[in-house]
Amino acid sequence: MKVENIESNRGNKIANQFVITDDKQNEYFQSYRSMIVKKDYEGDQVKIYLDQKYWNYSNTTGKYRNIFLGETIKDTKAKIKSGEYILTDLNK
Numbered sequence: 001m002k003v004e005n006i007e008s009n010r011g012n013k014i015a016n017q018f019v020i021t022d023d024k025q026n027e028y029f030q031s032y033r034s035m036i037v038k039k040d041y042e043g044d045q046v047k048i049y050l051d052q053k054y055w056n057y058s059n060t061t062g063k064y065r066n067i068f069l070g071e072t073i074k075d076t077k078a079k080i081k082s083g084e085y086i087l088t089d090l091n092k
Contacts, residue, residue, distance in 0.1 A: 006064050017064045028090075029068040031061045035090040037068055050080065051090040 002021045005013035006029065020028040029037040034057070038049040048069070055076075056062055062073055069076060079085040 006067060009067065014064065017060075019068065029065060031057070031064060034061075036061060036065055038090055048079070048085045049088050049090060050076075050085055052087040053089070054091065055087070 001023065004019050005015065006017040006019050008014055016032045018028075018030040020030060022028070025041055027039040027041075028035055031054070034051065034054045036051055036054055036057075040047040040049065054061065055065065056073070065076070066072060076085065080087060
């Protein structure tokens with residue numbers, strides 16, 4: 001498992017915002033102590049899971065979630081609505 005601070009758009013490491021890569025190369029975005037996003041790589045496909053409680057918890061979480069996903073909040077909401085992104089409990 002590998003843990004790194006997420007980087008801002010300017011390349012600065014951000015405190016309390018982490019990208020975690022597990023042994024299967026799945027990636028997670030963690031803000032403080034809460035898991036926000038999981039990118040589950042299954043062959044050529046990627047499934048995105050968002051924590052149902054914390055995915056849009058604060059402006060700070062949203063800012064770095066957007067960087068992690070490479071999209072805007074509008075894009076994320078559309079993908080949740082379409083079922084492309086799955087809301088679940090990532091903090092069990």
